[in-house]
Amino acid sequence: MAKNLVEVNNVKKYFPIHKGLLNRVVGNVKAVDDVSLTIREGETFGLVGESGCGKSTLGRVILRLQSATEGSVKINGRDVHSLSNRDLNKMREEMQIIFQDPFGSLNPRFLVKDVIGEPLKIHTKMSAKEIDERVVELMKMVGLDPTRRNRYPHEFSGGQRQRIGIARAIALKPKFIVADEAVSALDVSVQSQVINLLMRLQKEMGLTFLFIAHGLNVVRHISDRVGVMYLGKMVEVGETESLYASPLHPYTAALLSAIPLPSPTKKRNRIVLQGDVPSPANPPSGCRFHTRCPFAQEKCSQVEPKLVEVLPGREVACHFPIGVEGGSDLSKLQ
Amino acid sequence: MAEKLLEVRNLTTGFLTEKGFVKATDRISINIEKGKTLCLVGESGSGKSVTSLSIMRLIDYAGGVILEGNINFKGQDLAAKKQEELKEIRGNQISMIFQDPMSALNPVFTVGEQIAESLRLHQNKNKDEAWKEAVELLRMVGIPSPEIRAKQYPNQLSGGMCQRVVIAIALAAKPELLIADEPTTALDVTVQAQILELLQDLKEKLGTSILLITHDMGVAAEMADHIAVMYAGAIVEQGTVEEIFANPSHPYTVGLLQSIPGFEGERGGELYTIKGTIPGLGNLPQGCRFNPRCPHVMDKCRQVEPGDIQIGAEHKTKCWLYEDQAKVAAAGKGEHIHG
Ligand SMILES: Nc1ncnc2c1ncn2[C@@H]1O[C@H](COP(=O)(O)OP(=O)(O)OP(=O)(O)O)[C@@H](O)[C@H]1O
Ligand SMILES: Nc1ncnc2c1ncn2[C@@H]1O[C@H](COP(=O)(O)OP(=O)(O)OP(=O)(O)O)[C@@H](O)[C@H]1O
Ligand code: SF4
Ligand code: SF4
Ligand SMILES: [Mg+2]
Ligand SMILES: [Mg+2]
Numbered sequence: 001m002a003k004n005l006v007e008v009n010n011v012k013k014y015f016p017i018h019k020g021l022l023n024r025v026v027g028n029v030k031a032v033d034d035v036s037l038t039i040r041e042g043e044t045f046g047l048v049g050e051s052g053c054g055k056s057t058l059g060r061v062i063l064r065l066q067s068a069t070e071g072s073v074k075i076n077g078r079d080v081h082s083l084s085n086r087d088l089n090k091m092r093e094e095m096q097i098i099f100q101d102p103f104g105s106l107n108p109r110f111l112v113k114d115v116i117g118e119p120l121k122i123h124t125k126m127s128a129k130e131i132d133e134r135v136v137e138l139m140k141m142v143g144l145d146p147t148r149r150n151r152y153p154h155e156f157s158g159g160q161r162q163r164i165g166i167a168r169a170i171a172l173k174p175k176f177i178v179a180d181e182a183v184s185a186l187d188v189s190v191q192s193q194v195i196n197l198l199m200r201l202q203k204e205m206g207l208t209f210l211f212i213a214h215g216l217n218v219v220r221h222i223s224d225r226v227g228v229m230y231l232g233k234m235v236e237v238g239e240t241e242s243l244y245a246s247p248l249h250p251y252t253a254a255l256l257s258a259i260p261l262p263s264p265t266k267k268r269n270r271i272v273l274q275g276d277v278p279s280p281a282n283p284p285s286g287c288r289f290h291t292r293c294p295f296a297q298e299k300c301s302q303v304e305p306k307l308v309e310v311l312p313g314r315e316v317a318c319h320f321p322i323g324v325e326g327g328s329d330l331s332k333l334q
Numbered sequence: 335m336a337e338k339l340l341e342v343r344n345l346t347t348g349f350l351t352e353k354g355f356v357k358a359t360d361r362i363s364i365n366i367e368k369g370k371t372l373c374l375v376g377e378s379g380s381g382k383s384v385t386s387l388s389i390m391r392l393i394d395y396a397g398g399v400i401l402e403g404n405i406n407f408k409g410q411d412l413a414a415k416k417q418e419e420l421k422e423i424r425g426n427q428i429s430m431i432f433q434d435p436m437s438a439l440n441p442v443f444t445v446g447e448q449i450a451e452s453l454r455l456h457q458n459k460n461k462d463e464a465w466k467e468a469v470e471l472l473r474m475v476g477i478p479s480p481e482i483r484a485k486q487y488p489n490q491l492s493g494g495m496c497q498r499v500v501i502a503i504a505l506a507a508k509p510e511l512l513i514a515d516e517p518t519t520a521l522d523v524t525v526q527a528q529i530l531e532l533l534q535d536l537k538e539k540l541g542t543s544i545l546l547i548t549h550d551m552g553v554a555a556e557m558a559d560h561i562a563v564m565y566a567g568a569i570v571e572q573g574t575v576e577e578i579f580a581n582p583s584h585p586y587t588v589g590l591l592q593s594i595p596g597f598e599g600e601r602g603g604e605l606y607t608i609k610g611t612i613p614g615l616g617n618l619p620q621g622c623r624f625n626p627r628c629p630h631v632m633d634k635c636r637q638v639e640p641g642d643i644q645i646g647a648e649h650k651t652k653c654w655l656y657e658d659q660a661k662v663a664a665a666g667k668g669e670h671i672h673g
Contacts, residue, residue, distance in 0.1 A: 051522045187377050189589065190377070190378070193607045199602070217552075217594065258523040260555065262554075264556075
């Protein structure tokens with residue numbers, strides 16, 4: 001089995017809530033609350049969950065674009081959050097991020113060749129000519145016409161701009177890339193081009209991806225394993241196909257049942273979630289999903305379920321996982 | 335035949351650009367029946383938003399000009415009306431949910447005030463009633479703790495919540511026609527499911543007709559009675575939702591459906607892609623506008639533009655591959671009601 005490239009242990013990220021004239025801290029938004037996960041070398045780990053559940057925050061903390069409140073992140077055996085600035089800079093070459101917004105995340109005053117070449121300028125001692133040659137090579141790799149490198153990003157379409165962001169992210173031959181909603185803003189025909197590109201680059205360069213997205217079909221297509229978050233917690237982790245075919249956590253089941261099918265004749269039995277989405281500043285006791293879970297029992301509001309392996313390659317944080325002996329029964333809902 | 339609420343004929347809208355006058359929509363013809371949903375799908379930049387803004391005649395304010403065509407709404411031609419006359423119809427009988435929710439909200443009023451204002455304007459409600467109903471509408475669109483949220487300003491809500499506020503405002507008028515431009519693209523699937531259900535409800539209970547713009551074929555399959563597929567300014571195929579999904583005919587529609595990663599079956603393989611990119615405005619190729627990207631292109635396609643070819647009861651496609659099946663010849667002929 002491939003070795004673990006990324007090891008996240010009990011990471012918490014709290015954002016203080018300030019109030020009043022004295023700016024006193026009156027509470028915390030628990031954006032990520034005690035999350036552990038491992039990503040194997042060369043795999044794509046998909047991360048899904050409701051808007052605001054902490055996916056982007058987790059991605060940023062893993063790359064130390066934000067500090068962690070607690071916990072540790074190891075990449076390639078090194079503790080990212082205790083590196084000196086110099087070592088961190090060195091490490092930055094190995095890990096990159098691709099953002100959602102192909103429009104906002106590129107500096108509009110930079111020519112495309114400068115956008116792509118910037119990391120080379122910062123992190124290497126390459127000459128201007130060498131950088132230019134590498135930019136041409138990178139643009140070819142991502143399917144962009146290198147003769148257009150002296151243009152500005154706004155002269156490119158959405159899909160092309162996303163490719164510019166990808167070319168920049170792979171410029172330093174990183175090992176690990178966090179793709180945060182990297183294809184979400186693109187329409188299907190452009191989206192499929194960019195997904196193919198990411199998968200091809202992964203094969204060619206041996207890349208490891210943390211792929212954050214709300215497009216569940218896209219996540220299924222690209223990911224080897226998938227993690228599901230709810231209100232700052234990882235509630236389920238599993239091998240992609242079996243997780244999609246038979247979700248263990250009631251929230252995963254609800255999420256998957258909400259995907260619209262591209263067929264007018266087939267309809268899914270949708271699990272409609274009741275109740276409000278709770279605030280991450282004041283999460284419910286016990287299992288955080290108990291206020292909306294159709295299977296909640298008394299224990300759920302009292303005892304917090306831990307993420308444990310209940311089937312080979314399948315972890316879940318639920319007292320009564322679906323389809324497991326003594327667990328919940330989906331067919332009782334319909 | 336069901337009663338038609340909206341009948342758009344040969345709608346052509348253009349913009350003045352540095353390249354001269356360019357057409358963003360090219361002789362669009364669509365119908366929406368009472369209580370039915372038409373989904374407009376297609377690649378980014380194909381003209382979906384321009385079409386909807388033209389129907390609302392808001393395109394006048396975006397620098398666009400309607401060059402040709404009629405927009406018949408309940409027997410009146412909106413294309414021929416003055417802006418003052420349209421104010422009565424807009425927001426009352428037709429309302430619109432915009433693609434960008436943030437720009438549709440006023441940052442200096444609370445969201446509750448904005449919904450209540452709309453209710454007072456269009457339904458003559460008094461202040462208290464309007465406020466109560468505003469809170470109810472917020473609850474209806476799935477906003478948690480609506481009493482508290484109603485008193486907040488747009489910047490205190492997340493993007494998804496703002497989108498739901500915009501939807502609530504559009505629903506406040508109980509319109510006969512609701513135009514929704516990508517209303518759920520920014521939302522996650524569970525919230526999306528809630529909103530779609532809400533729109534279905536509206537359609538069933540109030541008989542509202544919906545023009546829904548989306549590029550998610552899953553959403554279209556779920557919501558649509560009819561589908562119109564747009565490419566580079568033209569409707570290249572249209573039909574009932576069953577016809578389009580069971581028998582997609584135009585090579586662009588086929589490519590669009592093939593590009594979607596599935597929920598079941600094989601994963602991780604290479605996804606189908608339509609090679610190339612959509613041509614920019616004013617750069618349309620000669621002949622069929624899809625020909626530089628079409629896997630079935632023939633000589634004729636590079637020279638002559640195909641018109642609508644009827645291939646099913648309500649199913650039309652603009653593609654020379656179906657020439658032999660043609661029962662009705664090129665679009666426009668015989669039904670040119672333009673005067
Ligand atoms: N800098 C910050 N200060 C305060 N709160 C923050 C900050 N960044 C994120 N949050 C809060 O942390 C929570 C998690 O946010 P995050 O952006 O990680 O969610 P997400 O899962 O990526 O959502 P989405 O799917 O909408 O992108 C949210 O409640 C958000 O409001
Ligand atoms: N105010 C304007 N001035 C000039 N050109 C415009 C204007 N508004 C839109 N266009 C152009 O008209 C074409 C169609 O745009 P439209 O916004 O209708 O696309 P769309 O199908 O809604 O795409 P998307 O899925 O990205 O929203 C595009 O090429 C666009 O650049
Ligand atoms: S622990 Fe209880 S409330 Fe939480 S998901 Fe499982 S069954 Fe539902
Ligand atoms: S007319 Fe020709 S180029 Fe156009 S879609 Fe049909 S086969 Fe392709
Ligand atoms: Mg995010
Ligand atoms: Mg649009």
